[in-house]
Each structure stands twice: as C-alpha cells, then as structure tokens.
Amino acid sequence: MNIYCSQLGMIVEFYYCISMHEGLPCLSTPRCWANRMDIEGYLKGLMGEEGFFNYFASLPKTRLERIVELVNNLVEKD
C-alpha cells in the first residue's frame, strides 16, 4: 500500500508515513491518506485518543521558525 510523497518526490509505503519520525507519523499523514481510509480512526487506535490530539493539535511551524529553533538549540548547547 503506497502513495506518492510530494516531499520526497517518490512512492512511499504506508508504514513510512506513520513511523518516519522515530515511530511517530509524518504530520501530513492525516491529510495525505484521508481520501483513502479512516486514517484518523486508525491513528487514534495506534496512538490513543489523547496521544493523537497532543501530536496533531499544535500548529505546524513555518520553515523559518523551524530553522531558527534549530539554530537556537545549537547555540545554547555551545
């Protein structure tokens, strides 16, 4: 069971979508798979209702915000 991933420009397996982030799903998983299955129900089954909400409830960071966060973390460690 696969899907074209626009981030990677290639076909990826479903398992990749739901586990690529150290066992956690890609944040795009609910959008990408919504047309093909009850992905929300499926993920809630795996992560628990609370885990699902906690994981997907926050607004995604913009790329620039993400970059600045990474830089901040590195500078603080230094």
Next chain:
Amino acid sequence: MEKKILLNERDIPRAWYNIQADLQTPLPPPLNPETGEPITPDMLSQIFPMNIIEQEASVERWIDIPDEIIEKLLIWRPTPLCRAYGLERHLGTPAKIYYKNEGVSPPGSHKPNTAVAQVYYNKISGTKRLTTETGAGQWGSALSFACNLFGLELKVYMVRVSYNQKPYRKIMMETWGGKCVPSPSPDTNTGKGFYEKNPEHPGSLGIAISEAIEDAVTSKDTKYSLGSVLNHVMLHQTVIGLEAEKQLASVNEYPDVVIGCAGGGSNFAGLSFPFIRDKIYGKNIKIIASEPTSCPTLTKGPYIYDFADTAKMTPLLPMHSIGHGFVPAPIHAGGLRYHGMSPIVSKLLIDGLIEARAYTQLETFSAGILFARTEGFIPAPETTHAIACVIEEAKRAKEEGKEKTILMNWSGHGIIDLPSYDAFLSGMLGDYVLPDEEIARLVKDLEKYPKPR
C-alpha cells in the same frame, strides 16, 4: 506556426521582481518560537550571509541581478516558451497552451535559478562551503551544479529512503563535485542519534534539515542554503515569469490562465508573480496553484485541531481551513503556517489572488504520460500536477467554446524519476479507497512494528 518562442540572450531580465512591494498588507514577520518575538537578522546570520538576509526582508519592487549571476544563468537561459500543439490537438481544445520549459537547465529543473544566485551571494560574503538537505534530489543537484560554477564546497544530506531509490541523483551531485550522504548520517550529532540505533533508518526531511543546519552552524566558513519556501528563493525564480511575459508579448499574447505546481511554492511563484502583479493592478487573469490530493497543503490548509466554538466548550475538531470559506483564527493570528509552503504563496491564497486545486496521483501520472506522448518531453512527477490542471482548463475551454490562452510552468523533466512512472505503468499506484478487509490486513501486518508513541 511557431513552436518555440525564443528570447535573445540580451533580453534576459536584469532585475528580479519582488512581490512584497505590491502586497496590500505586509507579510506578518516570522516569529522566534522561543520568545514569540519577530526573528531578527542576527538570528539568521549563523546560517545565511547578510546579503541574502537583506533580500529575505526586502520590500523593494525590483532587485538588480548582478552580472556574475547573469553570466551563469545564460548557460541555459532564457528558456524556451513552447506552444503545446500536440496536446492541444489531442484534447481538441480551442485553448492555446504554452509551457515554459525549465527542464532545459543542466540539472533539469527550475531550481538552479536560485541556486546560482544563492551561491554567488555566499561566495562574495566569504563563505567557502555550503550545506543543504534534499528530499526528491532536485535541489541537491541544482546546488551542486551552482557550487561548482563558483568554486564552493557542498555537502548534501539526502533523505535515505530517497537516496536509496534515486542513485542517479547522488551521481549527478558528485559529478559536479558536491558530497551527498544519506541522512541520518553518522556525520552530525543529530544524525548519529538515529544512525547508531538503526543504520538503515529511512530518514525524513526533518532529520535531513537538522543535520544540514547543525553542520552549517558548527563548521568553519560554512552556511546553509534552502531551495524553496523562503522569500529570497521566490524572488530569484521570478526570471521565469518575466521571460514568459516578454515571450508572450512578442507574439501578441497575454494569458487568461497561469498554472504552476506548488510544493514549496518556488516554481509556481517564479512563473506567476509577475502576472499576479498585473492582477493586483486590475488585470483579469486566473492564477492556479496545483498540488497533489496526497499532501494537499493549499487546498485543505493546515491540518490542525481547534475548538469549534469560541467559548471552547466543544471538543477539539479537525479543521481544514482553505477551500471551505473559512480560516481558523489561529492561522490568521499566528501567520501563515501552511506546512512546507511559502508564506507569500499562502498569503496570496488567503488574499484571493490565486486559487488552488488538487489532483490525485492517477490523474497526474496520466497527465504526465499524455504530455510525453503528445509533446515528447517526460515531465517530473511534480510537473505533472500542473499538466493535470492545464488539461482540466483546456477541456473547460472546449466546453465553453472559448479560445483561452493558458500558460504553464513546465518545471522540470522526469528522466531521473522514472521509477515513479514505472510504478504507475505497472499498476502499482492507486487512488482507490481502501476496503475494510485491506485495512484489517494492514493493521495485522503492522502489529510486528513498534507502535507510535
């Protein structure tokens, strides 16, 4: 009958167009996640040279293109604007279809338009080495090409799952002298954490970004470069639309519809921004960003959870914002948080200057095959989303009996993406809704894997 409309080298644009100058309301500033305060140039100076940071924030309408950049762009620019007679005939449409062929660049896509500019600005700022991440491989290839032109070293962190499936991308990058490693790699602290636990970790774009940034911040004379999303990237890509304007004018044409595919937004921006300027000042023109139904960033908006009522009495509900005539408050308040999409493109959508459409993977690959069989060139999978939209518009023109002029950005060729075509042609791709028994089988298969936390 003119197939290719060519522009003389002396007519290549000498300035980039900055759409920020014409936005009716300015872009909200990006915020530092730690403090909630606007991000300052100083924060970005760890990874970008100051001249690029200045462009990122600039609201000047026109920014001159240095001669040193023009000299390199001339290797493949101006790119041809082609009339898709074969596709028109096949569709039986009265529409005139033009495509701007950005696949003629050495790396085969529009990406070097900004790669060349970014490498140049780094070079004159004293940068000796660049790092970046790449998912599909187009950006890593383009940056490697550009670094070679200006004599900079490059290290590319390529998501391992993509690295394994696209060996030719790595060869391209290394042919131009760049170093390409699969991410997670053992070369950074971030990568090492993942790599040591599982040397075959498939990686993700997030991990690759983290590795590239860590490398840039912790290495001498090294900066980071990004090929999409940011304002300066959109700016550098506007040579596409500026050339297309001149080419169309030379045959007394002006588009009714402008179409580009939108992933991070850069090729869409490159073609459309000069035409959006016309729209802002009153021109009647339809501008469409096309994207996959898988990962529908613009047509569905951020996938977030919010309270359905302002009193927050109802449970959290999933909300797809755009496309339903409703934008949740946090999106307005917090800026434009379309995951992975350019904030400027997102704003243009919210402001109603562009529209977005999504196409399924079968529709897009079918469109790509049709294009290859009628026009010859095999498009990149990303580009097929624009072609699917062109076909839809051309069919509509036929139904309406209107002789519309459609302009599309043919953003890259698909010669290195043939495994995706192979998957399509051998029937391995589907758009169908999974039946319950298949989901049950899938759940059973997945029991052997660790569960998401």
